[in-house]
Amino acid sequence: MTVEEIREELEQKADEEYRNFHSKLLPGTENILGVRIPELRKIAKRMVKDDWRFYLNEAPDKYYEEDMLRGFIIGYADMTLEERMRVIADFLPSIQNWAVCDSFCSTLKFTKKYQAQMWNFIKPYFQSESVYEIRFAAAMALDYYRLPEYAQEVFVFFDHVKNKDYYVQMAIAWAVSVYYIYLPEITEDYIRHNALDDFTHNKAIQKICESYRVDKETKARLRTLKRKQKQ
Template sequence: AYKVFGFLDLDLQTNTRYLARLLAYNDSWATNDCLCSCFTAPRSEQREYWPLVKSYLDSTDPWDIRFSTIAMMTNYLTDEYVKEVLALLKAVHSDHYYVNMGLAWAFATAVAKHRDEAIAYLEKGILAEKVRKKAIQKCVESYRVSADDKDLLRSMR
């Protein structure tokens, strides 16, 4: 159902209804990330979908929060949205393992795509320490981050 949903050409209202129904069954990183990778409507209509995508950050359900995080990473790490995305994700605090791993993944991806805007978030005291350390690890392991930046990030550990 998650993959099929991503391929449907639906209007915002219909997508919103279907997404709410699908998220009720979202209970693992695999279903979550599959849904986010297939949910392509925000790529072509970013402004229209932005309120919907960020609204799930306010949920008490950790899988909704991960959905919002990964959907932002997938669709909104653009010149227009990167600063707002990073500020919103910085404000997320959770003890849920998969929320924190999603946050780390998003910050590491942001460093790869928008180094100047993102790298400062990995300084100590800005993010939860477990998120910060995992994001640095992901950057160091990434092929999309330069050797010089990897050295800088190692020094920030």
């Protein structure tokens, strides 16, 4: 199939009601067709059975869904670790919103097989100037490295992120809250001694307290660790 044929298929699968709903979650993203994620995953899984590299090489990006589709292809296609790292690095600068970033990361399940190699690949992105490259690193840490042997190093990287963009701060807060579910003792110690900015610190606690997997007593204790923010 050509890029144009795939674009036509996406246009045919567009759902206006879903587009209106999804657009509200992605303020500033104007090129949403409204194709649901399961449909995009089906298309990507079909494409990787044939020649998929042309789609990455031509980098179609008229629609938000085309960005999403390229990310899914990178996760599903059969390739060496070295090639996958290369195409990930090529793809990251094109990410323009949290939804593409987070859906992309959740699709890179091969990371579980190459955990050490991928961690070395991910770490430099914590120091990036790009909002969504930092968010990529945080989301990958959340998805694949919530383990005792990685947690302390992950937290050091979180502490050194000084980018105050909302989507960076929320990614780190979200990640800390998930770490708390899996590693409560280690993560609570981090919450007590971290170097996060006040907004991210407080958001992490808020998100933990919103979880049904945390008991009332624990939530009450964690709320006492919130910081007063300067007005």
